[in-house]
Amino acid sequence: MKYFRLIWAGLWRKKARTILTMLSIIVAFLLFGLLQGVNQGFNSVVANLNVDRLYTNAKTNMVDGLPIAYQNRIKEVPGVVAVSHWTYFGGYFREAKNAIPAFATDPEGLFKVYKELKIKPEYLQAMKSTRTGALASETLAKQYGWKIGDRIPLGTSIWTTKEGSNTWYFDLVGTFDASAFGSGGFPSFYINYDYYDEAKAFGKGVVHYYLESIKDPRQATQVAKAIDALFENSSNETRTQTESQFQQMQMKQIGDINFIVNAIVGAVLFTLLFLTANTMMQSVRERIPELAVLKTLGYSDGKVLALVLAEAFVLCLVAALIGLGVAAVLFPALKAVIGNLPMPLIVIEMGIAIACGLALVSGLPPALRAQRLNIVDALAGR
Amino acid sequence: MRDLISLRNVKKSYLRGQQKVEVLHGVDLQIEPGDFLALMGPSGSGKTTLLNLIAGLDKPTSGEVTVAGQRIDQLGRGALADWRARHIGFIFQFYNLLPVLTAEANVEVPLLLTNLSSSQRKQRVATVLNLVGLADRGKHKPNELSGGQQQRVAIARAIVADPTLLVCDEPTGDLDRENAEEIMNLLQALNRTQGKTIVMVTHDPRAASHATHELHLDKGRITNGAKDAA
Numbered sequence: 207m208k209y210f211r212l213i214w215a216g217l218w219r220k221k222a223r224t225i226l227t228m229l230s231i232i233v234a235f236l237l238f239g240l241l242q243g244v245n246q247g248f249n250s251v252v253a254n255l256n257v258d259r260l261y262t263n264a265k266t267n268m269v270d271g272l273p274i275a276y277q278n279r280i281k282e283v284p285g286v287v288a289v290s291h292w293t294y295f296g297g298y299f300r301e302a303k304n305a306i307p308a309f310a311t312d313p314e315g316l317f318k319v320y321k322e323l324k325i326k327p328e329y330l331q332a333m334k335s336t337r338t339g340a341l342a343s344e345t346l347a348k349q350y351g352w353k354i355g356d357r358i359p360l361g362t363s364i365w366t367t368k369e370g371s372n373t374w375y376f377d378l379v380g381t382f383d384a385s386a387f388g389s390g391g392f393p394s395f396y397i398n399y400d401y402y403d404e405a406k407a408f409g410k411g412v413v414h415y416y417l418e419s420i421k422d423p424r425q426a427t428q429v430a431k432a433i434d435a436l437f438e439n440s441s442n443e444t445r446t447q448t449e450s451q452f453q454q455m456q457m458k459q460i461g462d463i464n465f466i467v468n469a470i471v472g473a474v475l476f477t478l479l480f481l482t483a484n485t486m487m488q489s490v491r492e493r494i495p496e497l498a499v500l501k502t503l504g505y506s507d508g509k510v511l512a513l514v515l516a517e518a519f520v521l522c523l524v525a526a527l528i529g530l531g532v533a534a535v536l537f538p539a540l541k542a543v544i545g546n547l548p549m550p551l552i553v554i555e556m557g558i559a560i561a562c563g564l565a566l567v568s569g570l571p572p573a574l575r576a577q578r579l580n581i582v583d584a585l586a587g588r
Numbered sequence: 589m590r591d592l593i594s595l596r597n598v599k600k601s602y603l604r605g606q607q608k609v610e611v612l613h614g615v616d617l618q619i620e621p622g623d624f625l626a627l628m629g630p631s632g633s634g635k636t637t638l639l640n641l642i643a644g645l646d647k648p649t650s651g652e653v654t655v656a657g658q659r660i661d662q663l664g665r666g667a668l669a670d671w672r673a674r675h676i677g678f679i680f681q682f683y684n685l686l687p688v689l690t691a692e693a694n695v696e697v698p699l700l701l702t703n704l705s706s707s708q709r710k711q712r713v714a715t716v717l718n719l720v721g722l723a724d725r726g727k728h729k730p731n732e733l734s735g736g737q738q739q740r741v742a743i744a745r746a747i748v749a750d751p752t753l754l755v756c757d758e759p760t761g762d763l764d765r766e767n768a769e770e771i772m773n774l775l776q777a778l779n780r781t782q783g784k785t786i787v788m789v790t791h792d793p794r795a796a797s798h799a800t801h802e803l804h805l806d807k808g809r810i811t812n813g814a815k816d817a818a
Contacts, residue, residue: 496687581640
């Protein structure tokens with residue numbers, strides 16, 4: 207600690223250069239914090255998914271769909287407790303920018319499979335008795351100011367009604383609490399499959415995927431295999447996975463987030479490495495006579511090496527902590543993408559570890575040069 | 589009296605490219621504690637090389653260098669650094685203060701290597717700055733001080749850890765006559781009142797006149813023994 211003033215003063219010998227380098231590190235770690243935060247957020251969502259739920263979709267492609275008739279056959283598979291299904295409706299409210307995560311489903315089965323979703327029994331009963339009924343999450347209803355009894359028009363670019371319209375009308379019969387799944391991304395508007403299937407102009411009798419609740423999570427693999435075995439060699443073969451595997455597969459369809467994040471952050475940090483190393487190298491080169499004076503005064507080679515390395519650590523760590531701090535403050539702004547998640551602590555820990563690595567790699571070459579400095583030559587300007 | 593510094597048959601040569609350059613040719617020298625020795629001679633005579641050997645900044649090609657009872661030519665780099673911290677105070681021609689630190693912080697630099705507490709270090713720094721007449725300039729950075737004041741700060745830095753020996757390389761070489769005189773008076777006072785042993789390289793006969801002995805070097809050889817200057 208007593209050397210801190212010496213280290214700090216060395217760092218600020220060229221103020222403009224140090225400030226610019228620090229700004230670069232701050233921006234890099236801000237980017238790192240935000241991107242890794244999103245990445246870790248996705249990972250933690252996937253990790254927290256229920257393992258006693260299975261998803262079954264067409265083996266060829268999720269959007270190919272599976273016959274509705276499969277539902278009863280899947281129910282018979284040992285270990286399966288409840289079965290429901292989802293078909294992507296993909297509507298929007300008034301304008302295309304107001305996308306609604308709407309799904310056609312069998313509501314009674316769905317709330318058995320998704321026990322985390324909380325709904326009043328009377329709402330579920332109302333849904334069963336209203337063919338054009340719809341259920342919305344409390345958050346979604348609040349977002350658009352919907353009230354029970356409202357008739358909600360949903361536009362869709364996929365499904366045309368038998369009458370040739372792309373606007374469907376649904377009666378909001380109830381709301382449900384989906385807070386267990388965060389505020390973003392989870393399907394939060396349900397319509398009756400029976401009504402949807404009857405009213406649409408094409409693609410009848412098909413669902414996009416089945417959802418199964420199973421008795422014992424340890425039997426997930428066996429149950430999944432048993433379901434797929436049922437439809438083996440049929441014209442609609444299936445692929446059954448756990449919920450977490452399914453979510454990971456879906457994420458891969460929009461790109462390997464982990465890979466993209468790591469590639470971007472890696473490129474930024476790699477560039478930063480050269481920048482910081484150059485700053486440290488220049489700083490040491492300019493201070494060779496001063497470092498020689500320190501050695502003359504009795505500072506050992508090791509101590510001079512440690513002082514230069516400490517400068518690199520202070521530079522990188524201070525700037526990285528500022529960058530990560532700003533990222534943590536800005537992180538809630540990404541709620542639309544990842545929901546209400548705070549920045550995971552692991553991101554801060556990773557950031558600090560990377561900053562230490564950066565300091566070591568960029569600081570070591572100039573520190574070694576300072577360590578090897580010959581006093582007589584350095585004082586003579588050789 | 590036992591010698592503080594003893595050099596026996598010290599030779600030093602450098603390689604300049606492919607060529608071996610002999611700088612010192614078997615120097616023998618003894619300096620007693622409390623001496624103030626002026627090393628004089630033309631450029632290239634080996635004065636600074638001899639000073640560097642005495643201060644433990646460099647090692648002889650052959651021969652023995654004993655300072656304060658220690659064969660410093662046999663010490664490794666780490667041990668030599670520790671030894672310098674304990675025994676040597678160095679004063680340079682161009683002051684060589686750290687420009688980003690205040691005068692106080694510059695003077696404190698050698699004390700960071702000791703086990704003194706922060707308050708003890710502050711007290712020592714204040715004492716030596718007062719001794720060199722710069723008690724009111726502690727918060728100033730080197731570029732806010734005159735050449736003479738900077739050299740005083742350098743002297744304060746050299747004596748703050750109470751070294752056995754003060755080593756000065758042209759301490760007045762960058763100063764006008766008035767400031768040079770003040771610096772030499774200060775060094776002389778340190779020698780007389782504090783009993784500091786001083787070895788000083790200089791070209792300036794006026795500066796040398798403050799020493800108790802003069803030693804002349806020419807082409808790497810002592811041309812006279814250490815003799816009384818005053």
